[in-house]
Amino acid sequence: MMTTYTVADGRLDLGDGIQPASILRAATWIDLLNASREEVQAVEQALALELPTREEMQEIESSSRLYREGEALFLTANFLYGADQGEYGSTPITFVLAGHTLLTVRHATPKAFAAFGNRARRTPSLLSSADAVMLHLFEQVVDRLADILERIGADMDRASQSAFRTARGTTHKKANARDADLKSVLIALGEVGEVTSRARETLLGLTRILTFINAEKGQALRKENKATIKVLERDVRSLVEHASFLSNKANFLLDAVLGIINIDQxxxxxxxxxxxxxxxxxxxxxxxxxxxxxxxxxxxxxxxxxxxxxxxxxxxxxxxxxxxxxxxx
The missing domain is CATH 1.20.58.340 (Magnesium transport protein CorA, transmembrane region)
Known part of the structure; x- marks a missing residue:
């Protein structure tokens, strides 16, 4: 599915499906979600570039994820999605800065993308330039990750209280109830560890992208967006530290719960x-x-x-x- 966002005279024009080459070249943001081969070919011909395939997006070496071809920047990172539904995972997303157009190539929909798309419909000024769209998307991703880590911290506190409350209730609680409580705590800690590791993977990918952009000598970003890059780097760094703290806490609680189980055994x-x-x-x-x-x-x-x-x-x-x-x- 192809969605084009074009701003003209302060008004946002949305296009779905394959568009004429003139509209594609004038678009500020082209979002490709599970795009068909025809949609990919239309974009490649209109913008004179070659988009990475899904297999190429999954490559882990840095040179395959962050590179320049001519005047276009190709930036790929893994992003967390599905954390609210419990069916979370990581999906590679490629950002292509080609002149005044941003292309995003993805095969899943992190909530940050849907949220920013709704914001852009209400506030077309967010789509002032391709680099602004990309940075706003990064800001939305960072805000989303901050909310997820806050929720994970709260879940971990509840799991901790449940584990130690179960450990103290040895005199009156039945063995089956204790086992069920400790099992639920272990499952909660496992989910916390999985989401935290995937969130850290997303933050690591953003860190690499921001570092690559700063190292680029070309005009990848407008001067007025330099300050936004610094704010993003600071926010990402703080979230990485918080994710590391949560990961260490999850390991401590896991050891504590396993110790309680060993004592019972x-x-x-x-x-x-x-x-x-x-x-x-x-x-x-x-x-x-x-x-x-x-x-x-x-x-x-x-x-x-x-x-x-x-x-x-x-x-x-x-x-x-x-x-x-x-x-x-």
Whole structure:
């Protein structure tokens, strides 16, 4: 799907689908979402450039993601999407600065793109130039990531409180309920770690793009947008630090929850160990008197049976009392 944004006399003209070459050359922003081959060819012919394929966008080396061809800049990074729906992922998006036109090539829709598209419809002045559109998109992405990291922090606080509240409630909470609580905490921490890592991947991609733009000696950005670059770099740096803090906190909580689970498992294993040790002497007594040798004098003793039972009970109780005295129970 191709969407063109053209500003003329302060008015925004939107175009869907393949447009004439004159309109494509006059557009400030051309957004290609899962574009067909015909749409890609129309853009390439109108702007005299070659767009990267989906496979080329997925390449991880820097030279394949950030480069210049003639007067056009090609900037590719992975962006987080789907965090609200829980079906989150990362998708490569390519920004092409070609003269006064910005092209975005993508195969998924991060919420920041949809939000900026709605803003641009209400405020056409945001589309004053191609570099301004790109920077506004980056600002929207950064704002979106900040909201996601704030929500992740709140989710992590709730998971932390739930984990330690569950650990303190050992005397009255059933084992099944405790296991369910700890399982939910582990799932929450896993989701937090996954979203945080993908958010950091997005921030790393933005950092590389901003660094590449600053290193370009050409007129990639207008002079009035230099200050916006500095603000973006500062915001991205602060979010990277916050994402690192959340990642470290998630690892700490994960270790704490696993420690709680290990303590519970050790308690269960200790119970079975004590039970097996306490039953060993009675088993030995029963084994001895179960041999039925004819020369055993106790076989003809009138009180042999109750004496054997008493001996087995005492041999089971004495180890338990010993373990309690040592504090092992």
């Amino acid at each position: 050790n308690g269960i294993i200790k119970t079975f160990t004590v039970a097996s040790v306490a039953l060993m002497p009675p088993t030995l007594v029963a084994s001895i008197y179960g041999m039925n040798f004819s020369s055993m004098p106790e076989l003809s003793w009138r009180f042999g049976y109750p004496a054997a039972l008493l001996l087995m009970i005492c041999s089971a109780v004495l180890p338990i009392l010993y373990f309690k005295r040592k504090g092992w129970l």
